[in-house]
Amino acid sequence: MVAHAQTIHKQRHPLLAFAARWLFTTNHKEIGTLYLWLSFGLFFIAGSMAMLMRLELFEPGIQFIDPIFYNQVLTLHGLLMVFGVVMPAFVGLANWQIPMMIGAPDMALPRMNNFSFWLLPFAFAMLLSTIFMEGGAPNFGWTFYAPLSTTYGPPSTDFFILGVHLMGISSIMGAINIIVTIINMRAPGMTYMKMPLFVWTWLITAFLLIMVMPVLAGVVTMMLTDRHFGTSFFDAAGGGDPVMFQHIFWFFGHPEVYIMILPGFGIASQIIPTFARKKLFGYRSMVYATISIAVLSFVVWGHHMFTTGMPLFAELLIMYLTMLIAVPTGVKVFNWVATMWRGSMTFETPMLFAIGFVMMFTIGGFSGLMLALVPADFQYHDTYFVVAHFHYVLYPGAIFGTMAAVYYWLPKWCGNMYDERLGKIHFWLATIAVNLTFFPMHFTGLAGMPRRIPDYSLQFADFNRMSSMGAWLLGLTQVLFLYIVIKAIRKGAKATDQVWEGAEGLEWTIPSPAPLHTFQTPPIIAEDAVH
Amino acid sequence: MTSLAGGLKSGLCVLIVWSVPHAALASKFNMRPGITEMSVRVQQIHQMGLWVCIIIGLLVFGVMFYSMFAHRRSRNPVPATFSESLTVEIIWTLVPILILVAMAIPATTALRDIEDNEDSDMTVLITASQWKWHYKYLDSGISFYSNIATPQEQIDNLEPKGEYYLLEVDNPLVLPTNKKIRFLVTADDVIHSWWLPDFAVKQDAIPGFINEAWTRIPVTGIFRGQCAELCGLKHAYMPIVVDVRPEAEFDAWIESQRIAAELAGEAAVAARAKTWTMNELLTIGEATFVKHCATCHERDGMGQGDKYPALSGSEIATGAIEDHLGRVMEGKADTEMQAWAPQLSDLEIAAVITYERNSWNNNTDDIIQPITVYEAR
Ligand SMILES: [Cu+2]
Numbered sequence: 001m002v003a004h005a006q007t008i009h010k011q012r013h014p015l016l017a018f019a020a021r022w023l024f025t026t027n028h029k030e031i032g033t034l035y036l037w038l039s040f041g042l043f044f045i046a047g048s049m050a051m052l053m054r055l056e057l058f059e060p061g062i063q064f065i066d067p068i069f070y071n072q073v074l075t076l077h078g079l080l081m082v083f084g085v086v087m088p089a090f091v092g093l094a095n096w097q098i099p100m101m102i103g104a105p106d107m108a109l110p111r112m113n114n115f116s117f118w119l120l121p122f123a124f125a126m127l128l129s130t131i132f133m134e135g136g137a138p139n140f141g142w143t144f145y146a147p148l149s150t151t152y153g154p155p156s157t158d159f160f161i162l163g164v165h166l167m168g169i170s171s172i173m174g175a176i177n178i179i180v181t182i183i184n185m186r187a188p189g190m191t192y193m194k195m196p197l198f199v200w201t202w203l204i205t206a207f208l209l210i211m212v213m214p215v216l217a218g219v220v221t222m223m224l225t226d227r228h229f230g231t232s233f234f235d236a237a238g239g240g241d242p243v244m245f246q247h248i249f250w251f252f253g254h255p256e257v258y259i260m261i262l263p264g265f266g267i268a269s270q271i272i273p274t275f276a277r278k279k280l281f282g283y284r285s286m287v288y289a290t291i292s293i294a295v296l297s298f299v300v301w302g303h304h305m306f307t308t309g310m311p312l313f314a315e316l317l318i319m320y321l322t323m324l325i326a327v328p329t330g331v332k333v334f335n336w337v338a339t340m341w342r343g344s345m346t347f348e349t350p351m352l353f354a355i356g357f358v359m360m361f362t363i364g365g366f367s368g369l370m371l372a373l374v375p376a377d378f379q380y381h382d383t384y385f386v387v388a389h390f391h392y393v394l395y396p397g398a399i400f401g402t403m404a405a406v407y408y409w410l411p412k413w414c415g416n417m418y419d420e421r422l423g424k425i426h427f428w429l430a431t432i433a434v435n436l437t438f439f440p441m442h443f444t445g446l447a448g449m450p451r452r453i454p455d456y457s458l459q460f461a462d463f464n465r466m467s468s469m470g471a472w473l474l475g476l477t478q479v480l481f482l483y484i485v486i487k488a489i490r491k492g493a494k495a496t497d498q499v500w501e502g503a504e505g506l507e508w509t510i511p512s513p514a515p516l517h518t519f520q521t522p523p524i525i526a527e528d529a530v531h
Numbered sequence: 532m533t534s535l536a537g538g539l540k541s542g543l544c545v546l547i548v549w550s551v552p553h554a555a556l557a558s559k560f561n562m563r564p565g566i567t568e569m570s571v572r573v574q575q576i577h578q579m580g581l582w583v584c585i586i587i588g589l590l591v592f593g594v595m596f597y598s599m600f601a602h603r604r605s606r607n608p609v610p611a612t613f614s615e616s617l618t619v620e621i622i623w624t625l626v627p628i629l630i631l632v633a634m635a636i637p638a639t640t641a642l643r644d645i646e647d648n649e650d651s652d653m654t655v656l657i658t659a660s661q662w663k664w665h666y667k668y669l670d671s672g673i674s675f676y677s678n679i680a681t682p683q684e685q686i687d688n689l690e691p692k693g694e695y696y697l698l699e700v701d702n703p704l705v706l707p708t709n710k711k712i713r714f715l716v717t718a719d720d721v722i723h724s725w726w727l728p729d730f731a732v733k734q735d736a737i738p739g740f741i742n743e744a745w746t747r748i749p750v751t752g753i754f755r756g757q758c759a760e761l762c763g764l765k766h767a768y769m770p771i772v773v774d775v776r777p778e779a780e781f782d783a784w785i786e787s788q789r790i791a792a793e794l795a796g797e798a799a800v801a802a803r804a805k806t807w808t809m810n811e812l813l814t815i816g817e818a819t820f821v822k823h824c825a826t827c828h829e830r831d832g833m834g835q836g837d838k839y840p841a842l843s844g845s846e847i848a849t850g851a852i853e854d855h856l857g858r859v860m861e862g863k864a865d866t867e868m869q870a871w872a873p874q875l876s877d878l879e880i881a882a883v884i885t886y887e888r889n890s891w892n893n894n895t896d897d898i899i900q901p902i903t904v905y906e907a908r
Contacts (some may be wrong), residue, residue: 008603046677060696061688068838135837141761147738148721148763151865154838178558236739242722243737276602279614307724307759308735312646316639323631329623334623337595344604355599359592364621366584373634375641376577379562380649382759417687446577446730448561450759451765455686457697 023118026110027516028095028253029413034117036094039085040482042124043399046080047475049073052491054437054471057464070454071139072131078142079160082260083167084124086394087399089402089443090263091116091174093299094202094330097409098169098178100507100514101196103187103523108180109173116173123166130156141452143253146234146245150226157227159527161220162247168213175209178202189525193287193451196505204294208255208262209300216252219245243308250301251309254392258297261289261361261393264401265332268354270505272336275351276343282335289328289335296325306377315374322372326365333362346498349423353404354430356396364392367442385445400430403481410485411499415513422484436470563728566750570731572641579637583630624837648743651713655704659723659736659758661867662765662826666704669715673788676874677702678822679768683830686768698755699821703772708748716742719871724760727771733759749774752892763867764838765826797875802878804900809885809898816886819879827867832891839867843891852897856885856907872908877901 012020025031052073056064065073097111099106107113130137135154136145149157182203186195195203222245225231232238234245265286273280280286302310302318310318336358345351367389370378380386411417440463445451449460456464495512510518559583564574573904601607603702658665667674680699685691693699705713718736726733727746734744758769776784821830827839834841847855859880862870871880881899888895 005833012744060692062686063688067767067834068835071761071764071766122850139763145722145761148761152763152867195765205587236737240739261853275573276610277604277614278610282612283614285620287684306578307733308737309740312643315642315646319642320635323635326631327627330627331620333591334619336600337591338619339599339614339615340595340602340704342607342613343602344610345599345602345735346604347599355595361586368589369584370580373576373580373638374732375573375638375645376580378560378645379577379731380727381733389547443560447559448563448756450726450757450767452761455697455767459694487896509637 028099028107031113032092032095035088039089042080042084046077049077051472051475054468058468060456060458060461062455067454071138075138075141086260086398093405094178098199101199103506103519104185105300105519107177108185109177112173113177116170119166119170123163123504126159130159146242150223150234153448163226164220168217169509171209172213175206178206186527187522197269198266198364201290202264204290205259205262208259208294212252212255246305250304254301255297260398267401268357269404271350271354271404272339274500274502276340276345278431281338285331286335289331292328306374307381319372319374326369330367348426350404350408352427357400360396361394364389383424383445384441384449387451388438388441396434410488411495412512412514413487415495416488417495418488420482426480433470433474433477436468437474440466565729565731566744567730567748573731576638645733645793648745650714652710654713654716657725660719661763664767668745671785673813675702678768698770700772703774705774705784708779715746721762722760723758723762726759727756729754812882812885816882819883820886842887848887849893849895877904880888880904
């Protein structure tokens with residue numbers, strides 16, 4: 001089979017062969033690479049959009065982009081970062097790592113794997129093309145509340161809807177693939193309670209995806225029929241209900257935010273033990289905490305909607321449930337700290353990013369706890385305090401988590417070590433810039449600055465200037481990251497199979513770089529082996 | 532050494548600045564307590580949440596930093612081997628639950644009071660539309676629109692920005708002190724949100740729904756807020772200003788508004804009876820256009836891209852008068868062009884249409900009289 005494929009490739013023009021290889025690949029490692037590069041590319045596009053917004057927000061008044069375009073950039077930034085950067089990055093990591101970590105030769109459904117990836121470039125091309133359309137790109141924020149997105153949405157909204165459908169199909173297929181792989185293809189002897197935590201968190205994430213992506217598909221389809229086929233799901237004038245839109249959206253949206261963080265939890269739980277040279281503290285409670293977070297995520301969507309006029313009873317119930325999430329989340333943080341405790345730590349770049357992840361994610365968790373207090377939420381809601389909150393959980397959370405994972409596994413993927421000195425510089429610059437950008441937003445939000453505005457009154461000027469400077473620095477810093485990754489792929493000190501002294505797990509037993517096909521015959525996990 | 536001392540000194544300054552309970556500073560870094568009993572309570576709940584987070588944060592990060600220092604390989608070459616402890620795991624599950632319960636109690640009682648809209652002394656119906664507020668005093672029937680008053684020149688950086696840049700309106704909402712005021716909040720087009728930080732009131736304005744909120748204001752003064760829910764192009768330009776007056780003054784103001792409304796009715800009758808000249812209509816028309824229409828169609832009548840059509844050379848603005856009149860009075864369904872008939876007087880509509888038909892190279896020479904508008908109503 002392999003030989004046959006190679007002869008076909010040989011007859012073709014090298015460029016065609018290259019295209020055919022990546023277009024038709026069903027190899028989990030190659031597909032993982034595709035996902036990661038797609039995510040990386042969109043990261044720069046969506047990041048530039050953020051820098052453009054920060055340019056406009058540098059001073060009060062309208063200087064660079066008009067409010068119409070600002071709203072479009074705001075919307076695309078959010079949609080791309082959520083669906084184009086964080087999610088594909090995690091799926092890319094899952095593709096690369098899950099088979100190697102459970103000792104499987106590939107994903108269970110390789111052709112579907114190829115299809116789930118190749119839907120995405122089309123989805124995002126469609127979304128990005130809306131910028132050039134008559135009426136401009138979608139301009140209603142990534143939460144696309146009706147009726148701003150239905151009755152009042154620009155014509156390009158239909159492209160947005162179709163794009164979301166494609167991403168949704170891709171995510172659902174990806175999630176099915178991951179679940180099937182984990183359930184069926186674990187090496188003999190690897191019981192559930194011996195699975196690495198990255199695999200565990202992804203298994204739970206995949207279930208969340210399967211449950212909520214159809215809900216997202218439903219809500220955008222209802223939008224489509226409202227816009228074109230005479231229904232009034234969300235149109236009060238036709239007997240519909242704009243608040244129902246928010247209920248359905250956030251029933252998807254809240255689990256979605258955990259989809260964007262649980263794999264990060266898994267990554268931190270792999271990296272911290274490696275560099276502390278000590279087993280993960282409380283493996284079981286980590287698993288149970290992740291499951292409880294996932295379950296709770298289905299019953300707290302209303303905390304995004306406290307100001308929509310909910311009845312007191314609902315407000316109280318959702319407040320209590322939301323506060324409850326702090327408990328399993330706290331358990332995770334305490335477990336990571338306990339893993340570090342009396343370890344023998346070194347601070348290579350992956351460890352730095354993982355520790356940065358834990359600390360700054362915790363800051364985002366704190367503001368989340370404050371947001372759960374309904375009376376105070378009336379003051380925080382839709383202000384920069386919320387912007388600060390979710391950027392703390394997403395940037396130093398999801399993005400730092402991904403970067404930690406890339407530094408951690410890159411030597412295994414490409415066989416070369418990255419430049420450690422540059423990696424550390426990258427970490428410190430990014431950490432300074434992230435805090436410079438997002439910490440002042442707590443202050444502007446508490447002082448009363450609404451979110452999603454291109455222009456603001458004078459008392460917010462100082463902190464906005466700080467945020468803008470931080471954002472540009474942060475954007476530039478990621479160019480350094482790109483350089484470090486490319487440099488490591490091209491050359492660098494040869495990585496050993498083990499790569500990290502304290503690393504444990506199946507992926508470290510295979511050669512570096514990992515050959516295209518691994519674990520053709522499954523490894524046997526000893527009875528007494530622990531996760 | 533000197534640089535160290537300098538650093539310490541500036542660090543100390545920062546600390547002092549941070550801890551001085553100076554009102555202006557406090558509102559720059561922290562949530563302001565506001566002026567109502569409820570807003571003070573809300574601020575206390577926020578402050579409680581903040582302190583809990585700061586203390587737990589200091590503890591957790593303290594342990595982490597200590598561990599990073601003391602348990603690095605150079606200091607602790609041999610790692611410990613423990614990886615479980617039921618006792619500590621139970622402790623750090625239970626203790627947070629207790630803390631959460633302690634936080635939930637004041638939040639619950641405050642929330643119960645916030646949601647108690649009973650026994651109000653007066654009611655104001657707040658209706659949002661793109662991008663202005665409409666206030667109606669249900670007890671006296673007075674109503675008016677409230678638009679942003681910051682000149683476009685300040686937004687475009689052609690003039691220096693005033694002290695209340697983006698936080699000033701033409702007609703503030705006037706309220707009395709020491710009355711329980713109930714707000715009914717709704718919207719005409721998309722979702723908006725009426726937010727006044729000093730009252731700790733934020734309520735979404737949703738088309739088809741009427742939400743409730745209330746406040747009781749102990750002091751007089753001017754208080755400012757903004758629309759808090761993304762509502763389209765000019766979401767940033769939808770300020771809220773409340774002018775709180777002593778009860779007697781408030782009653783006098785209501786009376787003056789009632790008289791003004793009567794006079795406006797008489798003026799409308801007089802306006803209908805009169806035949807206006809082109810110049811008179813152009814002057815009034817320009818003022819009306821700048822105030823109400825230029826946000827979308829722009830002063831030069833060129834509109835904005837595909838979203839807001841140019842009126843210069845527009846088929847409607849140079850075509851049949853009835854169509855033009857109809858579009859302005861009734862608006863166009865499902866677009867941002869709203870019906871202006873309820874918002875503007877006959878004279879204003881006549882004048883703005885005359886102005887549009889005779890400006891920016893539109894040379895129809897048509898003159899529309901208020902009586903025509905009156906008959907079209
Ligand atoms: Cu608004």
